[in-house]
Amino acid sequence: MDDDARQQVLEVMNTHNICTLATVREDGYPQATTVAYVNDGLTIYLCCDVHAQKLRNIRLNNKVSLAIDHDYVDWREIRGLSLGGIAQEVQDPDEIQQALDLMQTKFPEISSMGPAETMASVVAVIKVTPQIISLLDYRQGFGYTEYLKV
Numbered sequence: 001m002d003d004d005a006r007q008q009v010l011e012v013m014n015t016h017n018i019c020t021l022a023t024v025r026e027d028g029y030p031q032a033t034t035v036a037y038v039n040d041g042l043t044i045y046l047c048c049d050v051h052a053q054k055l056r057n058i059r060l061n062n063k064v065s066l067a068i069d070h071d072y073v074d075w076r077e078i079r080g081l082s083l084g085g086i087a088q089e090v091q092d093p094d095e096i097q098q099a100l101d102l103m104q105t106k107f108p109e110i111s112s113m114g115p116a117e118t119m120a121s122v123v124a125v126i127k128v129t130p131q132i133i134s135l136l137d138y139r140q141g142f143g144y145t146e147y148l149k150v
Contacts, residue, residue, distance in 0.1 A: 001133075001148045006042075009133055009148065012068060012081050013039045017106070021046060021128075022065040023057035023087075031057060037068075038102040042150060044128040045090075045099040047119075055124050058087045066128060069136070078138040083130045090125040099125045 001009075022032045033054050035046045044066065048055055058064065064087045069080030090096050100119055104110050113119050135146045 001150060005135065005146060005148050008137070009042065009081060009135055010039075012079055012135070013042075013044070016068045016070065016080075019044070019046075019066050019068045021054060021087075022067075023054050024061045024063070025053070025057055026060055036103075036107060038099065038106050040098070040102060042130055042133075044085075044130070045102060046126040046128065047099070047103060047123045048126065050122060050124045052124070055089065055126065058089065058126060062087050064128060066130075076138050076142075078136060080136045082134040082136065083128075084132045085128045085130040087126055087128045090127050095127070096125050099127070 017036055018034055019037045020032050020034050022030055025031050031053065035048065035054075038045050063084070065082065065084050067080065067082045069078070072078050090099060100123075110119075113123075130150045133148045133150060135148060137144050137146070
């Protein structure tokens with residue numbers, strides 16, 4: 001991926017707040033879930049309850065898809081990302097702390113859940129490492145998509 005494409009991807013990631021995470025259930029059905037996210041470069045972090053279905057799904061199959069977009073009034077303005085990546089539950093305490101700090105910076109309301117140390121006992125942190133990214137930009141024309149290998 002060249003620098004220009006990377007900057008465009010990061011611009012979309014940095015200007016959106018929620019994504020749809022698609023995982024595969026134990027019964028083989030896909031499951032799409034809307035979740036808040038933060039990113040550190042191209043790495044995406046999500047938080048969920050330690051008993052969440054999406055976390056159980058990831059433990060069984062760590063291949064995920066993720067979409068980031070807004071609800072656009074004018075479809076000619078659609079910009080977003082669709083990516084395929086590898087998800088894993090973060091175990092390293094320093095990385096968990098880093099992800100929770102990023103969450104608290106982006107979403108100050110999360111502080112009502114208590115300090116990061118308290119959150120870490122009830123919240124799992126999921127890290128998604130993109131492998132392939134589709135950058136959608138309908139401003140370039142209907143259906144314009146650029147496929148990028150990470």
